[in-house]
Amino acid sequence: MSAVCLVLGLAGCASTGLTEGRKLIDAGQPEAGIARLRTGMTEEPGNLELKAYYHTQRERIASQLLTQAQSDLDAGRFDAAEAGLNKVVAIHPENPRAHTLLDNLAAARQNQTRLQTASEAFAAGHLDEAEQAVRLILAESPGHAGAQALLQQIQAARAPDELKLPELGAAYRKPITLEFRDAPLRSVFDMISRQSGLNFIFDKDVRTDTKATLFARNTPIADAVDMLLMTGQLAKKVVNANTLLIYPDQPQKQKAYQDLMVKSFYLGNADAKATMAMLRTLVKTRDMYVDDRLNLLVMRDTPDAIRLAEKLVAVQDLAEPEVMLDVEVLEVKRGRLLDLGIQYPNQFSLLNTITTDTATSSTVGAPVVTTNTTLSPLPLTVDKLRHLTGADITMNNPQLNLQKVDSDVNILANPRIRVKNREKAKIHIGDKVPVITSNTTSTGVVSESVSYLDVGLKLDVEPTVLMRQDVQIKVGLEVSNIVREIRSNNGTLTYQIGTRNAGTTLRLKDGETQVLAGLISDEDRSSASKIPGLGDLPLLGRLFSNHHNERNKTEIVLLITPRVLRTDSTRQPALTEFRGGTESDIGGGGANLSFRPGVDRLPPVPAPQPADIPQAEPAAEPATAPDAVPAIPVPQIPPPPAPDN
Numbered sequence: 001m002s003a004v005c006l007v008l009g010l011a012g013c014a015s016t017g018l019t020e021g022r023k024l025i026d027a028g029q030p031e032a033g034i035a036r037l038r039t040g041m042t043e044e045p046g047n048l049e050l051k052a053y054y055h056t057q058r059e060r061i062a063s064q065l066l067t068q069a070q071s072d073l074d075a076g077r078f079d080a081a082e083a084g085l086n087k088v089v090a091i092h093p094e095n096p097r098a099h100t101l102l103d104n105l106a107a108a109r110q111n112q113t114r115l116q117t118a119s120e121a122f123a124a125g126h127l128d129e130a131e132q133a134v135r136l137i138l139a140e141s142p143g144h145a146g147a148q149a150l151l152q153q154i155q156a157a158r159a160p161d162e163l164k165l166p167e168l169g170a171a172y173r174k175p176i177t178l179e180f181r182d183a184p185l186r187s188v189f190d191m192i193s194r195q196s197g198l199n200f201i202f203d204k205d206v207r208t209d210t211k212a213t214l215f216a217r218n219t220p221i222a223d224a225v226d227m228l229l230m231t232g233q234l235a236k237k238v239v240n241a242n243t244l245l246i247y248p249d250q251p252q253k254q255k256a257y258q259d260l261m262v263k264s265f266y267l268g269n270a271d272a273k274a275t276m277a278m279l280r281t282l283v284k285t286r287d288m289y290v291d292d293r294l295n296l297l298v299m300r301d302t303p304d305a306i307r308l309a310e311k312l313v314a315v316q317d318l319a320e321p322e323v324m325l326d327v328e329v330l331e332v333k334r335g336r337l338l339d340l341g342i343q344y345p346n347q348f349s350l351l352n353t354i355t356t357d358t359a360t361s362s363t364v365g366a367p368v369v370t371t372n373t374t375l376s377p378l379p380l381t382v383d384k385l386r387h388l389t390g391a392d393i394t395m396n397n398p399q400l401n402l403q404k405v406d407s408d409v410n411i412l413a414n415p416r417i418r419v420k421n422r423e424k425a426k427i428h429i430g431d432k433v434p435v436i437t438s439n440t441t442s443t444g445v446v447s448e449s450v451s452y453l454d455v456g457l458k459l460d461v462e463p464t465v466l467m468r469q470d471v472q473i474k475v476g477l478e479v480s481n482i483v484r485e486i487r488s489n490n491g492t493l494t495y496q497i498g499t500r501n502a503g504t505t506l507r508l509k510d511g512e513t514q515v516l517a518g519l520i521s522d523e524d525r526s527s528a529s530k531i532p533g534l535g536d537l538p539l540l541g542r543l544f545s546n547h548h549n550e551r552n553k554t555e556i557v558l559l560i561t562p563r564v565l566r567t568d569s570t571r572q573p574a575l576t577e578f579r580g581g582t583e584s585d586i587g588g589g590g591a592n593l594s595f596r597p598g599v600d601r602l603p604p605v606p607a608p609q610p611a612d613i614p615q616a617e618p619a620a621e622p623a624t625a626p627d628a629v630p631a632i633p634v635p636q637i638p639p640p641p642a643p644d645n
Contacts, residue, residue, distance in 0.1 A: 017043060018050045021057075030061040047150075062092045069101055073108060089480050111137045116147050120361055127154055168222075169241040175218045185232060185435075189246075196221050202258075203247035206234065241547040263306045265297040268318040272297045278316060282584055283309050305586045313577050321421040321465035322566045328559040329413040329429070329457055331479070332551070338404035341546030344531055345395040370562045401546055413457060418565070421465045430456010433482065438492055455480050455497065463562060469510040471562040477502045479519065479556050500556065510564045519556035525549070 017040015024033030037054040044050060069084035082105060088098040118133035131154050176195055180188050186208035189200045198221070202208060210232060216224045225244070229236055235249040237257045247253045268273060270605040272290045279285050287300040303414050419425040425428060434453040439447050460476035481498040487493050500519045508514055527548045530536065535543035581587070 004233065016040070018047070018053060021050075022053070025057060025061075031087060031091055034058055034061065052464050058092055062088050062095055062098070066095075066097055066101065073101065073105055076108075076112075076561050078105060078112075090506075107140060111141060111144060111147070115144075115150065118147075118150055122150065122154060122157075127158060129528075130154055166238045166240050168198070168238055168244070171198065171242065173220055174214065176224055177218060178214050178216045178224060180212060180214045182213055184208065185210045185212050185228075188212050188214060188228060192221065197242060197624045200241065201243065201245045203245070203253065205248050205253070206246055214637055216569040218315070258302060261300065261306050263301050263309065265299075265309075265313050265315070265317075267295045267297060267317050269319050270313070272471040275313060275316055278312060279309055282312060282580070285309065302586070304581060307585060308580060311575065311578055319566060320423075321564065322418060323421070323463040323465060323471055324416060324418050324459055324563040324565055325418070325425070325463065326413050326508055326561040326563065327413075327459065327461075329361065329415075329459070330408075330557040330559075331411040331457075332555045332557070333407070333409040333411070334408040334484065335553075336406070336410075336549075336551045337403070337407075338547070338549040339401045339403040341401055341529070341542065342544070343399040343401060343529055343546040344544070345398060346529070347396060349394040352497075391499050397410040399546075401548075415459075419463050421460065421463065422458065424462045427461075428454060428456065430454060430458070430480075431496060435494065436492065438490065453495065453497065455482060459558075465564060465567070466507070469564055469567070471508050472566060473506045473508065473560065473562060475502075475504050475506060475516070475558075475560065477516070477519070477558055478554070502558075506560070508560075510562065512559040513559055516558040516560070517555070521552075523550075523552045526552070569593075 017036060021033045021037035021040060022625065024030075024036055027033075032053070034057065035058065036187040037050065040047070040050050041054055042634075059174050065084045069081045069088070072078070072081035072084065085102050088095055089102075092098065114137050118130040118137075121130040121133065131151070134147045134154065137144050138151070150429070173381050176192070178188070179192075180488045182340065185206075186202075189208075193200055194200065212228060212232060214224070214228060216227075225236070228234075229246070229249075233249050234246055235254065235257070237245040237259070238249065239245050245257065247257050255604075263273075265275070272292065272295050276288050276290055277297060279288065279297075283301065283305050285299050285301045285305060289298045290296070296311075299306070301309070303400045321538065336367075346501060353494075412468045413427070413429045415427050417425050417427060423570070433455050435451050435453055437449050437451065441447070456479075458478040458480075459478075460474075462474040466472055471478035478501045480497050483496040485493060485495055498521075500521060502515070502516065502519055506514055523609065528535070528545055529548075530541065535541045538543070
């Protein structure tokens, strides 16, 4: 009895830690429950049930806390994530994932501080400082959403400054009056510099002693400088708002000084290779790349050529017009059948039979004799003809036909199909009839193959959208049906197909309906089966004949209505005509400088009268060169002599 009590006491003591730990976990106190289970394991190291329950619950609770901590960390709730991770470390100190998340939490807090600093720098306009901080964040955490978004904002803010080339100030647009004849080029630019405040830097290969002649009155400085450069085979590069670099207009110098831009065209409708061919022809661009996967075209050229390419791509990259074709096909069938009369036997057959008697014995009385008649496989002989009986002659059964059939059938199909411009569309309403073909090889093996014939209504259309919402449609209509079945000698079944075809080209307006009719098939068949002589008697001949009259009439009516869904937008004036520059200056202003983009044109200023010259403008300083002419007053230089008539 004492031993039993001892065992029960030990069992009760052993289950105390497990019971209390389980109660705490069920009550929503997982940390206290795990701690109690750990204490119970110390008290009862041999309790396997307690040990198994402890490890199971520890892993389960740690996994739940880690999942919630990861969610808080991703959402930016750093304090909640830290509290959850501390709980995990308390119940499972050696958990590797918990320590990894703690390191990630520290890095996330540091990145948050960096992101805040970068945001403040971006708001203050310090783009370099902001970008440096953002890139440091992305170096440690490439998927940081906040850093990626801020980097995009920084790049968007830099884009206008990066794409914007240096431009001259307002002084470059002021009107100026210049009169020079055979003056050195340096003297002309010196005069322009003193009157406009512009600075000119010359390349080492520019010959400044070249003679230049220029007469310009009330002309914008931009036009005067460009004309001077064009006639002297020179080019310019804007350094800053008041400085120009002058260099020879030669390919080597252009490569050294000319600014280039890179433009990417994501084409939605045009083919990238076709667009590249167009730009090579019109813009003369050599540096281009095509990505077929993205339908992307990348080009590198001068800003003027890029602007021209943008307009050309806008002209080509347009969605194709689409047309909704509303088609109604009506097939009207009318049939009349009259089968009236008596169909008499028209042939007799002689049977070559053999009669045999079979005697069967009987236990009751005399033997029973049975007569059997069978067909003989031997040919019919003359001797057999002499002993013919009525049982040896067969004929067709007479038949009385009293039949009249009237049929009216209307078959309506109303398909609607959407088609792109200049694309073909097909409509088939009907059946596919199988045709079995037998093939015999040289070894005697017979194989069969099945092919299908389209029977019914087939409609082929190809629309072309024209100007003023007109639609040109190529229409092909075919109506076919099975006329009769034909079986060959070897049993192969074929079909006789009757077809009616029509093909035409229509030009309709948007929403206009066109009716195509007249596809009529009219069949009238009459046949009579008569007894010779008797069937030809007037009136009474109907009693000795059978008349079969059949008439079928079929008509096909096609109604087609085009509806334009997307029109062509290429007729916008801004996209159909624009300036293309010169052969050597693609996309530039060319010789007609009054159309150069980016230069404000001023109305012409009337030339001052001699009496008003002192009041209008004081005389300019003389040029340094002896043959240079000051801009004003005008009367100091006589005009060139007029040619003799």
